[in-house]
Amino acid sequence: MSSINVKIEFGGGLELLFSNQRSHRVSIPAKVPLSSKPEDAEKSPEDKPADITYLMYWLRDNLLKEREELFIENGSVRPGILVLVNDTDWELEGEGEYAIQEGDEIVFISTLHGG
Amino acid sequence: MPPRNCALCDKARAIVKRPKTGQQICKDCFFHVFETEVHNTITEAQLFKPGDRVAIGASGGKDSTVLAYVMKALNDRYQYGLELFLLSIDEGITGYRDDSLETVKRNQQQYDMPLKILSYDELYGWTMDAIVSQVGKKNNCTFCGVFRRQALDRGAAMLNVDHIVTGHNADDIAETVLMNIMRGDIARLGRCTSICTQGEDTIKRSKPFKYAYEKEIVMYAYFKKLDYFSTECIYSPDAYRGHARVFLKDLEAARPSAIIDIIHSGEAFEIKEEVKATQKIQQTCKRCGYMSSNELCKACSLLEGLERGVPQAAITDRARKKLASEGGASENLRTIPYFQRPGALPPTAIVP
Numbered sequence: 001m002s003s004i005n006v007k008i009e010f011g012g013g014l015e016l017l018f019s020n021q022r023s024h025r026v027s028i029p030a031k032v033p034l035s036s037k038p039e040d041a042e043k044s045p046e047d048k049p050a051d052i053t054y055l056m057y058w059l060r061d062n063l064l065k066e067r068e069e070l071f072i073e074n075g076s077v078r079p080g081i082l083v084l085v086n087d088t089d090w091e092l093e094g095e096g097e098y099a100i101q102e103g104d105e106i107v108f109i110s111t112l113h114g115g
Numbered sequence: 116m117p118p119r120n121c122a123l124c125d126k127a128r129a130i131v132k133r134p135k136t137g138q139q140i141c142k143d144c145f146f147h148v149f150e151t152e153v154h155n156t157i158t159e160a161q162l163f164k165p166g167d168r169v170a171i172g173a174s175g176g177k178d179s180t181v182l183a184y185v186m187k188a189l190n191d192r193y194q195y196g197l198e199l200f201l202l203s204i205d206e207g208i209t210g211y212r213d214d215s216l217e218t219v220k221r222n223q224q225q226y227d228m229p230l231k232i233l234s235y236d237e238l239y240g241w242t243m244d245a246i247v248s249q250v251g252k253k254n255n256c257t258f259c260g261v262f263r264r265q266a267l268d269r270g271a272a273m274l275n276v277d278h279i280v281t282g283h284n285a286d287d288i289a290e291t292v293l294m295n296i297m298r299g300d301i302a303r304l305g306r307c308t309s310i311c312t313q314g315e316d317t318i319k320r321s322k323p324f325k326y327a328y329e330k331e332i333v334m335y336a337y338f339k340k341l342d343y344f345s346t347e348c349i350y351s352p353d354a355y356r357g358h359a360r361v362f363l364k365d366l367e368a369a370r371p372s373a374i375i376d377i378i379h380s381g382e383a384f385e386i387k388e389e390v391k392a393t394q395k396i397q398q399t400c401k402r403c404g405y406m407s408s409n410e411l412c413k414a415c416s417l418l419e420g421l422e423r424g425v426p427q428a429a430i431t432d433r434a435r436k437k438l439a440s441e442g443g444a445s446e447n448l449r450t451i452p453y454f455q456r457p458g459a460l461p462p463t464a465i466v467p
Contacts, residue, residue: 012177012333013345079364082333089334091132092119092139110345111177111333112360 002030004050004102008059012110014081017071018063028058028100036096037075052083053096055106070110082109123148130338134328134371142338149335153323154189160310162321165196168276170231172267173201173222175215178282180222180343181332182324186280187226200274201226204266205234206259207242211349218344225342233270235262239418240449247350250426255350257430258421261413265405269454271318283322286329286367289374290359292381297359301386302394308381317406328374404454414451422448 008024015022031047033040036054038061050058056077060068070078076096077083083090084107085098100106118128119139127141133148140148163169171186173179183201190197203219206212216232223230236242239262247255271279288308295304306312311321324332336343366373399405400412407413420428427434 011337011345013347016346079361079368080329082330082337084337087130087338088128089131092129107337109333109337111329112364 003027004030004100004104006055006100007103007105008063009105009107010109011107012082013112014071014108014110017066018059019065024063026058026062028055049099051096051100052077052085052090052098052106055100056096071108077108080110080112082111083107084109131331131334134330134367135375137371145331145334145338149327149331150185150188150192153185153327154193156310156326157189157195157323160321162280162311162323163195163197163278166198167196167278168198168200168274169278169280170200170202170271170274170276171228172279172281173203173219173230174282175203175218175222175344176282177333177336177341177343177345178284178287178324178329180218180282180341181336181339182280182282183222183226183228184339184341185335186323187228199228200276201228201230202267202270202274202276202279203230203232204263204270205232205236206263207235207244208349209244211346212243214346215344218342221342229274231270231274233266233273235266238262238266238269239414239451241418241421243350246421246426249421249424252350254427254430258417258426259350261417265412265414265451265454267320268318268405269452272455276318278319278321280321280323282324284324284327284329284332285374285378286360286363288322288325288381289377290356290363292377293359293363294355298355301390304381304384305386308378326375326378400454403451405451418451419448 005025005027008026010018010022010024018024028050030050032050032054034046034048036051036057038057053076056072060072064071071081072078083095085093086105087107090098121127121129121141121144122138123140123144127143129139130142131145132139133145157163169186171179171183173183183199186197186199189195190199201219201223203216205216219230219232222228234242243255243259246258250258267279291307292304295301295307310325311319313319335341363374363377395408397406397408398410400407400415401410402415403412405412405414409416411419416428417426420426420434425434425437428437
């Protein structure tokens, strides 16, 4: 199965949920089941390119160390967390449905910490 | 999705979607509109006059770090003629504030502004670490909030500034509107949306980021690569505000204009005269000279409770009665130094 390499950055305090490490390099499958939710994967065997929603669950299952509810809410990134795809607001890139490309850099920044 | 051009300049590729307007704009236009909106907020409210000495309340967090950067940029660009200072309060929280103060010290170098740090220990004789060891994690935010407000004013008086600016953003203000409605706190609801507050006896305080969305502040810090500190306070966060915050973020996800709409609703509230009449008038604390709505200001009440070993005295009725039954304050308890506004005459000189 082919895979793609992605650079992940956490900021704004979100890194605390990920071993207090801001920068990660990960390798994820290029094609994933239609439902990104690992729990539903068997029910939907068809393939699609790995997208950010898939990546979010992948990070939960592989890198997240604590308090999932501070990262994921209702099947998406928790409101108040900004996501950037190669330094562009993910709202311009289709949000969770953005199909990840080899070498992409995805940044997650929490805005919820004190100012 | 194909890359889209900036809705403003139509030249560069759009990199951010503005929550306030839905516009997709490029990095340079984003910097420009963000800074210009803050400038417009400042000029429309006539916050400053040339020669003003202004302290930026700096915590090392995202809002105050961006505020310091933008204030410096606007002061240079539009020649406000302000003398800027950084003012930080050290609550005495090991592993939290000591780290964030390191960020402020770097900001001092980066922005070339004088920095004043005033500690709770110095002013009240109690660090938050010591207070939490007395009161536990439940009500400690009350102490911290009351003490910080007064410490900022006192630090500002030491710097002899005319004005304090804080990094409160649109999200913070919308949250506060919601909280004041839910608590029925009419007095605060009336004033929480004011961009500038000034009692007779207090130093002017204002919020240049009143209309700036948190999302844009964080994006701005990210694209400018500003150095800020982001760790949750190690003591229990303000749970009530936390609920308002989560609720607001959910609203924003569904409709981004919700934040500015709530601020506008807050601004439009008018307090009935008969409600106003029931509100307490401002007076001066008889012990420390700080503004107060009672004989003793909240900080003095809290401090007296701490000093007399009844830290809940200013919070619960039962503890207050216990304190009262033990008689008045004894002479040798620690109190807060008498408050004097910069330039104001000492209180004895006013009495004929």
